[in-house]
Structures are given as C-alpha cells and as structure tokens.
Amino acid sequence: MTIPNISRRAFLRTTGLVAGTTALAACAVPGAAPAGGDTMASEPKTIEFVSGWGSAVEPFREIAQLDSFKALAGEDTEFNVRPVGLEDLAAALAAGDTPDGGSNIDYPGLWARGIVIDCNDYVNGSDIIDPSGVLEPVWNAAVYGSNLIGVPSVEGFMWYGMNYNAKHVEEVGLDVDDLPLTWEAVMEWHVELSKFDEGGNVIRMGFDPVDAMAAEPDFISHSFGHAWWNDEEQTFHFDHELMALGIETQAEFFRHIGPDNFAGLRSVEGQGRWGGSYYAEVQSIIMDGYWHCGETVSEKPELAPFNRSAWPPVPAFREGAKIQATGAHMIQIFKEANNPDGMFNFAEIMHTNEPMNIIFDSVGWIMGVKSFISTIDPDTYPGLRFYLESVDEVTDWIIGRRCPIHWYMYTQVNELREQVYRDFMTAEEAVAEMQKRAEAEWEAQGLS
Amino acid sequence: MGGAGTFVVARWRPVQQHPVAGFLLPCQGDFMAASAQKVSRYTPGEWRNLRLGLLFVSPWVVGFVVFTIYPLLASLYYSLTRYDLLRPPVFLGIKNYTTLFFDDPHFWNVMGNTIYYVGVSVPLGVGSAFIIANMLNSRVVARTFFRGIIYIPSIVPAVASAMVWDFLMNVQWGAINGLLRFFGLPVIPFLSNPAWSKPSLILVAVWANGAAVVIFLASLQDVPRALYEAATVDGANIWHRFRNVTIPITSPIILFNLIMGLIVAFQEFTIPWLLTQGGPMNSTEFYLVHLYRNAFAYLRMGKASALAWILLFIIVVFTILVFRSSARWVYYGGDK
Structure with a gap:
C-alpha cells in the first residue's frame, strides 16, 4: 500500500473545506426535521422544567412517570427537570435556553419583569383544576390583579409556626403546657434554653431570629400587626414604628447570645443553612412552616419525635392574635416556552391525589387542596397536628412574599438588623434606611 | 514624491x-x-x-x-x-x-474594605515572602522540606483552604480558640467580629503566598556570589549585604510580585466568599464580592459591569503609580 503524497496547499484546502462544512452543519437549525407531517407528529414531546429547590427534583421525576400524567400529556412525553439557582435561570433565559416552566423560583419577580404568562385561560379550560377546591389564600397567592401568574400546584399551606425541641424544653424545666405566645415570653424561653460554657461561649441558642421564616421581613412585620408592602398600591412601608419595634425586639435575642457568638455558631458548616442549627440541636426554637415537621423526619429522624409546633408569637399588646401566612409554590410557565401545554399538563396532574401524596411523603409538603388535606394523617410527622387542626383558628392571615423585590429586601433587612443588634444604628434608623433602599431598588429595577 | x-x-x-x-x-x-x-x-x-x-x-x-x-x-x-x-x-x-459614587449605600464601605485589604495584605505578603525566601536560600537544615511546605498552601484548592481555616478560626469550635480556651485565655472571634474579620482574611492570604516565595527564591539564586564576596571584602556585614546587594539585585522581582499581588488582592473573591460571605456587618464585603452579589444575587448586570470597569481603572492607576515609583527603587543593572 502506498501513501499518496499530498501537498500542503491541498491539505489546507481539504481541512478548510471540512472545517467549513462542519461549522455550517453546526449552525443549522437544531432539530430541523425533513418535510412531512408524519415525521413531525412522531417526534416525542419534551417538557423542560426547573426547580429552585433541589429536594423536590426527585419527586417531580417520579410524578412524571405516573400513568395518569402520561395519559394526560402523551405517552411519548419526555420530562426533564433540573435544579436551578436564580443566576442559572437568569443566564438560561438571557441565552435563549428557556425552560417551559419552573417552581420554587421568584414568582412575583419574574411576573413583574414580564417573563411568565398569565395562566387564567389554561385554568379556565381545565377539567382537573378546581380553584374553589383550593384554600382561598393559597389560590389568591398566585393572583395579581386579574392575572394568574402561575398555577398553585406544588405547595401551599400554613407557613408560620413556633417549632420547638421538647427534649430541650423539658431539660431546662420549662412547662410545655404553658407555651410562650408573646415575644416577651419567647424571650424568657430563649434565656432559659440558651447555654454557655464557662468562657461565655454559646453552646446552644434558644431561638435564632434569622433562621427559616423568622428572617423574612413579612414575619416580623406581620407579627407586630404591620405590612411593609402594599400590594394594591405597590408601595413600601418599612419606615414605621411597628417595624422598628419588631426589629428591636429581635435584636434583643441576638444581644443575649452575643453577636460574635451568634455569627460563629452560624458559620459552622451546615448550621447557617435553613434549619441547620435546629437539626444540629444547637437551636431549640425555630419559626418555620408546617413543612418543618416532615423535613425534620428526613433531616434528622432521631430528633423528629421531640419536635412540637405551636402558634408563632406576637407582642404583648397583640396577645390573642393568631397570625398565619400562606403562599403558593406554583408552576410558572415561561413566555418563551416551547411546550407550554405540556407544562400546564404537569401543573394539572399536581392537583390529583397521587402526585400530592408523592410530594407529601418525600418532602413533607402539602398542597392546599381541601380534599387532599382532609386525607392527611395528622400524626404522619410529629408536630403536624397543630397545623392541620389550627387552620380555622387563624385571626390574621397574610399572603407572604408578594413583593417583586422581596428577596432583595430580605437581604437588606438582615443586613440592617445586624447593624441594630451590634448597636451601630437604632431600629428607627434601620427601618428608615430599609425604606430608602426599597424605593431605590424599585426604581433601579425599572418597576416604578 | x-x-x-x-x-x-x-x-x-x-x-x-x-x-x-x-x-x-x-x-x-x-x-x-x-x-x-x-x-x-x-x-x-x-x-x-x-x-x-x-x-x-x-x-x-x-x-x-x-x-x-x-x-x-x-x-x-x-x-x-x-x-x-x-x-x-x-x-x-x-x-x-453616578449612582455608585453618590447614592450606593455600600460602595464606599466596599472601597474602604478593599483598600484596607490591599494596603495590608500586599506589602505583608510580599515582605513575608521575601524574608521567607531569604531564609530558605540560606543553609538551613531540611531546606528542601521547608521549601515544599511553604509552597503547598498555594496549590491547595481555595475551597479546601477555606474549610480548613473555617475549622481553625471558628469562635465556638475552632481549633485555635480551643487551644486558647484550654489555657484559660480569651477566645478570638476571628471571622465573627467586624474588627477581626479583615485581619483574619489577610492572614489566610499571606499563608497562601508560596508562589511569591518560589519566585523570590529563583531570583535570589541569580544574585552573583562575587557581589557578596566583594561586599564582604569591603567590610559589609550581613545586614549591609542584604540591604545593598540582595535588595537592589532582586528589586525587579519585588516589583513584579508587588504588581501581581496588587492585581490579585484587588480581585480577591473566593476565600472571603467562602469564609464570611461579606460579613460580619459587611466588614469583608470586598470589591469582587460586592460585584458578584450585584451581578448574580440582585441581577444588576449593568451596575456590576460599571463596578468591573471602575475596578479596571483602579488597578490600572495603582499599577501605573507603582511603575512610576519603581524608577526610584528598582535596579535594572546598566539598563536603568
């Protein structure tokens, strides 16, 4: 066999031709199919879904395998779900790699920026979704004006509760039959439950005011009978004496622990994340939602039997108020979605008992569908009974996380609260600064 | 024509x-x-x-x-x-x-943090690397071993370093504070107190400065022996030789490490992000941490881009200033 001689010019010409052809092929429209309706019809349909909460990804995959879903969306439907952070999602949207829908994402933020569609027409045409069968505040969490910014489908029940470690409470001789219902009483428990070593280093804190739902601006303002965000007028009301009082009240909890001790405790790997210090048993009281009961079972099964739940506190001047919040983890459908119908099919199937049970069994989340709630065994998870049985006793409801810059203000409130409990500014100065920052951000984001 | x-x-x-x-x-x-x-x-x-x-x-x-x-x-x-x-x-x-310069509640605090960090960590890093390199260039016992030990931190992944330092410096369960407590001494809130947080991060940065040590070592080995011998004959003691031979001959390398150190320090991100995420009380909110937060937490890409251009400008200005000053203290042999 002889190797043919090839000149440099011929070699370059050939490689250039190959490279050019390859580049042209790469530039071709992806998925372009040859002409012919039959070929197009036989292509599998794909649903691209993103979840802002990683733990929900596996249950979503399981639901997509259900026969009922395949019957609704088509046997050949392929369902892809991946966990995302805000930056991943934003980058994907900017790059044109738009998923069909998402959950556990910044719902009002995406709606305010015109990224997702109004789902009213889809829901009105559905034989499966019955809005009247969903708890009213849960459904309303997705209603902005006359628009439905997503389909409440994944989760929506009671978001606030004072969850406590009964073992710790009993250890220090506190009476579990005399639960603290005011901030003043919670402070007493905080003092009793917090433990220090001989050097003054904290071993355990009674209550961490920036963990879980306690960190949210909604929680502290609602507890003190105030609303920092007016949904109808789209205005901010941080600069208010009740907000300042709430921030100052929380600051006292930090001061008892010591700001440096507190920061040190949270900086231990895992203890700074949502609920991490409670599961590590270095926090005895956590303000969290009903899901905390199921999550405790999955995060730390040996702790779960000691988990109890009760009403979240209010200040003494509001004693007797039973506050609660809800919202909806919904499925939002993106404007640029390739398969919005398939995405809606997935939202629809989430309103049937089988998927709701999968979600509840795997991550402890409850979708606020009345018929489903009535099927839940209140003793499934320790502490859950309180939430299921107290829903009719709520005196003050709010829908949480309504503001399109909620998550931005969440960071600002935490930052300014730290300046208060480290005594670098007063609570009054902090809430005035919150107001200023909220208005500046609203304008800077082009939302005014 | x-x-x-x-x-x-x-x-x-x-x-x-x-x-x-x-x-x-x-x-x-x-x-x-x-x-x-x-x-x-x-x-x-x-x-x-x-x-x-x-x-x-x-x-x-x-x-x-x-x-x-x-x-x-x-x-x-x-x-x-x-x-x-x-x-x-x-x-x-x-x-x-204009918003950054006149209306941003964080910008000047971030600038202050960054200038503090650069102003302390760079001279400290270059100075300590130079001293260590000189020590390693002398005839010490187990010199090769020490050279390896000094260089290892610079090749340890930043995430691993951060985890180790987090363990060492935690105020509650950190190894250093454990020792202090054992001896009845007060603990140090390295990463949880605004007064301690920046010095603690500077300590981590200086610890990981092995690459500069290696570069200095290479330059020290190029210093002609004849110069030391001539200086010795002229009656120079060890300090005189260091002051009048070692420093001038290696001054171009000092300049190089200084400029590289400046550029890296202005862009410090990984360790502060992993250890403190800008806290406590924004005391470690350095320039790039702030830029990242604006870009990827608040999705303010426009503002983040403006921050990036301002940073470029700052680095260029500092680099020019250092270069200008180098005419006074850097020795280029006969080519000055």
Missing part, C-alpha cells in the same frame, strides 16, 4: 532619531526602511506565507475576539444600561456610575 520607496523611507526617517538615546540609529533605520519597502512588494510566495501565518494564528485571534474583546466591549455597553438578564438592556448613560 518619488514612488513608494521614497515615501516609505521618508516616513520612517523620524524613527531613526531615538526618542530616549537622542542619536541616530542608522542600521535600525535602514532595516526598517528596507522592511517597509518590502511590504509594498510582496512576492506571491510571501503573500501565501502571510495567508498561512494568519490562518494558523486565526484560532487564537478568533478566540481573543470572541472571548475577550467582545465581552469587554459588551460589558462597557452594559455598564451604561439597566440590564437584569431577564429583560433587554435599557440605556441609562452614566447613571450606574
């Missing part, structure tokens, strides 16, 4: 007057003139070579244009817009810049 040749020679003539040396360089001038004349008379073979050359460098050129020039220009444009990735950019002019 007498044709291309005349024109080219005439054009190149001023170059023959060396701007610094102040005298004519006839050989250089002739060569340039000849080269320039050739440009206008490429033979077919030379044209082919030029095309081939361009073809071979084209992957780099394309990569440079697509991955460096385009993002650079795009970020300049975005810095003049409001852009959140979700909606098309809206042109704002220089508003992002």
Whole structure:
C-alpha cells in the first residue's frame, strides 16, 4: 500500500473545506426535521422544567412517570427537570435556553419583569383544576390583579409556626403546657434554653431570629400587626414604628447570645443553612412552616419525635392574635416556552391525589387542596397536628412574599438588623434606611 | 514624491532619531526602511506565507475576539444600561456610575474594605515572602522540606483552604480558640467580629503566598556570589549585604510580585466568599464580592459591569503609580 503524497496547499484546502462544512452543519437549525407531517407528529414531546429547590427534583421525576400524567400529556412525553439557582435561570433565559416552566423560583419577580404568562385561560379550560377546591389564600397567592401568574400546584399551606425541641424544653424545666405566645415570653424561653460554657461561649441558642421564616421581613412585620408592602398600591412601608419595634425586639435575642457568638455558631458548616442549627440541636426554637415537621423526619429522624409546633408569637399588646401566612409554590410557565401545554399538563396532574401524596411523603409538603388535606394523617410527622387542626383558628392571615423585590429586601433587612443588634444604628434608623433602599431598588429595577 | 520607496523611507526617517538615546540609529533605520519597502512588494510566495501565518494564528485571534474583546466591549455597553438578564438592556448613560459614587449605600464601605485589604495584605505578603525566601536560600537544615511546605498552601484548592481555616478560626469550635480556651485565655472571634474579620482574611492570604516565595527564591539564586564576596571584602556585614546587594539585585522581582499581588488582592473573591460571605456587618464585603452579589444575587448586570470597569481603572492607576515609583527603587543593572 502506498501513501499518496499530498501537498500542503491541498491539505489546507481539504481541512478548510471540512472545517467549513462542519461549522455550517453546526449552525443549522437544531432539530430541523425533513418535510412531512408524519415525521413531525412522531417526534416525542419534551417538557423542560426547573426547580429552585433541589429536594423536590426527585419527586417531580417520579410524578412524571405516573400513568395518569402520561395519559394526560402523551405517552411519548419526555420530562426533564433540573435544579436551578436564580443566576442559572437568569443566564438560561438571557441565552435563549428557556425552560417551559419552573417552581420554587421568584414568582412575583419574574411576573413583574414580564417573563411568565398569565395562566387564567389554561385554568379556565381545565377539567382537573378546581380553584374553589383550593384554600382561598393559597389560590389568591398566585393572583395579581386579574392575572394568574402561575398555577398553585406544588405547595401551599400554613407557613408560620413556633417549632420547638421538647427534649430541650423539658431539660431546662420549662412547662410545655404553658407555651410562650408573646415575644416577651419567647424571650424568657430563649434565656432559659440558651447555654454557655464557662468562657461565655454559646453552646446552644434558644431561638435564632434569622433562621427559616423568622428572617423574612413579612414575619416580623406581620407579627407586630404591620405590612411593609402594599400590594394594591405597590408601595413600601418599612419606615414605621411597628417595624422598628419588631426589629428591636429581635435584636434583643441576638444581644443575649452575643453577636460574635451568634455569627460563629452560624458559620459552622451546615448550621447557617435553613434549619441547620435546629437539626444540629444547637437551636431549640425555630419559626418555620408546617413543612418543618416532615423535613425534620428526613433531616434528622432521631430528633423528629421531640419536635412540637405551636402558634408563632406576637407582642404583648397583640396577645390573642393568631397570625398565619400562606403562599403558593406554583408552576410558572415561561413566555418563551416551547411546550407550554405540556407544562400546564404537569401543573394539572399536581392537583390529583397521587402526585400530592408523592410530594407529601418525600418532602413533607402539602398542597392546599381541601380534599387532599382532609386525607392527611395528622400524626404522619410529629408536630403536624397543630397545623392541620389550627387552620380555622387563624385571626390574621397574610399572603407572604408578594413583593417583586422581596428577596432583595430580605437581604437588606438582615443586613440592617445586624447593624441594630451590634448597636451601630437604632431600629428607627434601620427601618428608615430599609425604606430608602426599597424605593431605590424599585426604581433601579425599572418597576416604578 | 518619488514612488513608494521614497515615501516609505521618508516616513520612517523620524524613527531613526531615538526618542530616549537622542542619536541616530542608522542600521535600525535602514532595516526598517528596507522592511517597509518590502511590504509594498510582496512576492506571491510571501503573500501565501502571510495567508498561512494568519490562518494558523486565526484560532487564537478568533478566540481573543470572541472571548475577550467582545465581552469587554459588551460589558462597557452594559455598564451604561439597566440590564437584569431577564429583560433587554435599557440605556441609562452614566447613571450606574453616578449612582455608585453618590447614592450606593455600600460602595464606599466596599472601597474602604478593599483598600484596607490591599494596603495590608500586599506589602505583608510580599515582605513575608521575601524574608521567607531569604531564609530558605540560606543553609538551613531540611531546606528542601521547608521549601515544599511553604509552597503547598498555594496549590491547595481555595475551597479546601477555606474549610480548613473555617475549622481553625471558628469562635465556638475552632481549633485555635480551643487551644486558647484550654489555657484559660480569651477566645478570638476571628471571622465573627467586624474588627477581626479583615485581619483574619489577610492572614489566610499571606499563608497562601508560596508562589511569591518560589519566585523570590529563583531570583535570589541569580544574585552573583562575587557581589557578596566583594561586599564582604569591603567590610559589609550581613545586614549591609542584604540591604545593598540582595535588595537592589532582586528589586525587579519585588516589583513584579508587588504588581501581581496588587492585581490579585484587588480581585480577591473566593476565600472571603467562602469564609464570611461579606460579613460580619459587611466588614469583608470586598470589591469582587460586592460585584458578584450585584451581578448574580440582585441581577444588576449593568451596575456590576460599571463596578468591573471602575475596578479596571483602579488597578490600572495603582499599577501605573507603582511603575512610576519603581524608577526610584528598582535596579535594572546598566539598563536603568
């Protein structure tokens, strides 16, 4: 066999031709199919879904395998779900790699920026979704004006509760039959439950005011009978004496622990994340939602039997108020979605008992569908009974996380609260600064 | 004009007057003139070579244009817009810049943090690296072992380093505070107190400065022995030799490490992000941490781009200042 001689010019010409052809092929429209309706019809349909909460990804995959879903969306439907952070999602949207829908994402933020569609027409045409069968505040969490910014489908029940470690409470001789219902009483428990070593280093804190739902601006303002965000007028009301009082009240909890001790405790790997210090048993009281009961079972099964739940506190001047919040983890459908119908099919199937049970069994989340709630065994998870049985006793409801810059203000409130409990500014100065920052951000984001 | 040749020679003539040396360089001038004349008379073979050359460098050129020039220009444009990735950019002019300078509640605090960090960590890092390199250049026991030990931190992944330092410096269960507590001493809130957080991060940065030590070591080994011997004969003691021989000869390397240190310190991100995420009380909110937060937590790409351009400007200014000052203290042998 002889190797043919090839000149440099011929070699370059050939490689250039190959490279050019390859580049042209790469530039071709992806998925372009040859002409012919039959070929197009036989292509599998794909649903691209993103979840802002990683733990929900596996249950979503399981639901997509259900026969009922395949019957609704088509046997050949392929369902892809991946966990995302805000930056991943934003980058994907900017790059044109738009998923069909998402959950556990910044719902009002995406709606305010015109990224997702109004789902009213889809829901009105559905034989499966019955809005009247969903708890009213849960459904309303997705209603902005006359628009439905997503389909409440994944989760929506009671978001606030004072969850406590009964073992710790009993250890220090506190009476579990005399639960603290005011901030003043919670402070007493905080003092009793917090433990220090001989050097003054904290071993355990009674209550961490920036963990879980306690960190949210909604929680502290609602507890003190105030609303920092007016949904109808789209205005901010941080600069208010009740907000300042709430921030100052929380600051006292930090001061008892010591700001440096507190920061040190949270900086231990895992203890700074949502609920991490409670599961590590270095926090005895956590303000969290009903899901905390199921999550405790999955995060730390040996702790779960000691988990109890009760009403979240209010200040003494509001004693007797039973506050609660809800919202909806919904499925939002993106404007640029390739398969919005398939995405809606997935939202629809989430309103049937089988998927709701999968979600509840795997991550402890409850979708606020009345018929489903009535099927839940209140003793499934320790502490859950309180939430299921107290829903009719709520005196003050709010829908949480309504503001399109909620998550931005969440960071600002935490930052300014730290300046208060480290005594670098007063609570009054902090809430005035919150107001200023909220208005500046609203304008800077082009939302005014 | 007498044709291309005349024109080219005439054009190149001023170059023959060396701007610094102040005298004519006839050989250089002739060569340039000849080269320039050739440009206008490429033979077919030379044209082919030029095309081939361009073809071979084209992957780099394309990569440079697509991955460096385009993002650079795009970020300049975005810095003049409001852009959140979700909606098309809206042109704002220089508003992002004026907002940062006059209305941003964090910007000047971030600048202060960064200048503090750069101002302390860079001289400390360069100085300690220089001293350690000198120690390792002397005849100490187990010199090779120590050289390895000193270099290891600079090749440990930043995430691993951060985990180790987090374990060491935690106020509750940190190993260092455990020791202090054992001896009945007060604990140090390294990462949880605003007064301690920056010095603690500077400590981590200086610890991981092994690369500078290696560069200094290489330069120290190039210092001619004859200079030390001559200095010794002239009665110089160890300090005199260090002061008058070692430092001048290695001063170009000190300059190099200083400038590289400045550039790296201004862009410090990984360790502060992993250890403190800008806290406590924004005391470690360094420039790049703030930039990252604006870009990826708040989706303010326009503002983040403006921050990036301001940072570029700051680094260029500092680099120029250091270069300017180098005329006074850097020794380039006979080429000064």
